[in-house]
Every structure is written in structure tokens, then in C-alpha cells.
Amino acid sequence: MIGAGTILPQVGLGPAGYALRGGPGAPVTLFDCGPGTVRGLAAAGIGLEEVRRVVLTHFHVDHCLDVFALAFARRNPTVAAPPLEVVGPVGLRRLFEGGRAALGRGVDDPGRTLVEVPVRAEGTELERPDVRLRGAATAHNPDALCWRAELPTGEVVAYSGDATEVDALVDVARGADLFVCECSHPDDAAEPNHLTPTAAGRLAARAGAARLLLTHFYPDVDPAAARRAAAAEFAGPIELARDGRTLAVAARAGA
Numbered sequence: 001m002i003g004a005g006t007i008l009p010q011v012g013l014g015p016a017g018y019a020l021r022g023g024p025g026a027p028v029t030l031f032d033c034g035p036g037t038v039r040g041l042a043a044a045g046i047g048l049e050e051v052r053r054v055v056l057t058h059f060h061v062d063h064c065l066d067v068f069a070l071a072f073a074r075r076n077p078t079v080a081a082p083p084l085e086v087v088g089p090v091g092l093r094r095l096f097e098g099g100r101a102a103l104g105r106g107v108d109d110p111g112r113t114l115v116e117v118p119v120r121a122e123g124t125e126l127e128r129p130d131v132r133l134r135g136a137a138t139a140h141n142p143d144a145l146c147w148r149a150e151l152p153t154g155e156v157v158a159y160s161g162d163a164t165e166v167d168a169l170v171d172v173a174r175g176a177d178l179f180v181c182e183c184s185h186p187d188d189a190a191e192p193n194h195l196t197p198t199a200a201g202r203l204a205a206r207a208g209a210a211r212l213l214l215t216h217f218y219p220d221v222d223p224a225a226a227r228r229a230a231a232a233e234f235a236g237p238i239e240l241a242r243d244g245r246t247l248a249v250a251a252r253a254g255a
């Protein structure tokens with residue numbers, strides 16, 4: 001967990017950024033790249049050269065703005081940057097064209113490949129040697145995707161991005177060993193384009209996830225209260241995200 005918060009400043013909770021590593025020495029995939037993610041790599045013990053892929057959920061700045069910081073850092077002559085794949089919703093090219101127009105050549109990244117994924121409920125699969133990805137629409141906004149990542153060793157991690165309580169998210173999180181789910185606001189201050197702790201718990205239960213990690217806390221969410229609310233819906237273990245926390249994920253026996 002590099003950034004377990006939102007755009008609003010809070011101690012220990014930065015804008016969205018999560019790193020997935022499929023074992024020691026394996027390539028790192030970043031899920032979202034909000035402001036501060038590049039800086040947070042150091043605290044997470046991840047070198048710039050280890051990041052092989054960035055997977056974006058949508059284009060709200062708290063989820064994507066550091067793609068430009070990452071490009072600028074990768075251009076630094078002291079960095080031996082390997083090829084980088086950036087995956088995101090349709091609109092990804094427009095994001096980088098706009099960044100280039102506003103910020104100049106410093107955010108060009110010759111080692112970068114862009115992969116645009118359609119935003120649809122039935123989902124889109126991407127097969128890579130180190131991970132199988134599936135992105136599906138969450139209806140947070142017209143561009144928003146949630147993601148499922150299956151490692152070659154069998155572990156499954158799902159990430160809601162910003163979401164609403166849609167069947168597509170249940171499908172993406174189906175049987176996940178870890179379901180990373182936003183709960184932006186408490187139940188008594190619910191917003192129609194975000195999840196509450198209760199909704200996160202309900203989704204985890206419907207999906208049959210093994211473990212739930214609550215995240216993306218706006219200041220009006222008390223994480224401990226969020227855990228209690230989610231636990232009324234979901235009987236499995238519930239973790240609370242915090243910048244700098246690392247969780248080991250094990251595949252379920254027989255999975």
C-alpha cells in the first residue's frame with residue numbers, strides 16, 4: 001500500500017497507489033499512480049527499475065497524476081529504466097497527449113507502451129507472462145475500471161478502484177485471495193458514485209473473497225468503524241489499508 005487515502009491531505013493516507021509483486025525479485029505492477037506514488041516507492045523498498053507496469057483504474061487526479069512524475073524519473077540519466085507498460089481505460093492516449101502538450105518532452109518516455117482497455121461490464125482480459133489481468137466497468141464514472149490480477153503461482157488479488165455496487169465488481173473479485181476495496185465515505189454519508197464500508201463488505205461476501213482490505217479513506221471515514229460495518233456483511237478477515245503497509249497474499253489450498 002503506497003497510497004491508501006484520497007486527494008485530501010491526511011497523515012499516513014496519500015492518494016491512490018498500490019504495488020503488486022509476485023514474489024521476491026519478480027516484476028512490480030502498480031495499480032493506480034496518484035500523486036506521491038513515485039516518492040512512496042522508496043518507502044516500499046521498490047526501485048524504479050523494478051516497476052514494469054502501471055495499471056490505472058480511471059483518470060481522476062488522485063489515481064493517475066504521478067504517471068508524469070514516473071516518466072520524468074525514468075528519463076533521469078541515472079535510471080536504467082526497463083520497458084514499461086501502462087494499461088488503463090480508453091482515454092489513456094489522450095491523457096498522455098495532454099500531458100505532453102502541457103508539460104513538454106520531459107514526460108515523454110521512450111520505453112513506454114500504452115494499452116487502452118474498453119470500459120465494459122463484461123470485462124477485458126490481458127494475458128502477460130507475470131500476471132493475467134481483467135478489467136471491468138465499475139460505473140464510478142464512464143471511464144472507471146476495477147481490476148483482477150492472477151499470478152502464475154495462483155494468487156488472486158482484486159482492486160475496486162473507485163466503484164459502485166455493480167455485478168461486474170463481484171465478478172472481478174470472485175474467489176480473490178485479497179479484495180482491495182474502496183470505502184470512501186461512511187454509510188450515513190454515502191455518495192452514489194462511491195462505496196461505503198457496508199457495501200464493501202457485501203461485495204466481498206457476494207464474491208466469496210478470502211480476505212478484504214478496506215482502503216481509500218476520505219477524512220469522514222473512521223477506519224475502525226468501517227471495519228465494524230463491513231464485518232456485519234463479511235465474515236472473513238478484514239484489514240485496514242495504511243500507507244507503507246505490506247500484506248503477504250497466499251493462494252487458498254486447493255485453488
Ligand SMILES: [Zn+2]
Binds near residue numbers: 058060140162
Ligand atoms: Zn474517482
Ligand SMILES: [Zn+2]
Binds near residue numbers: 006062063216
Ligand atoms: Zn478516488
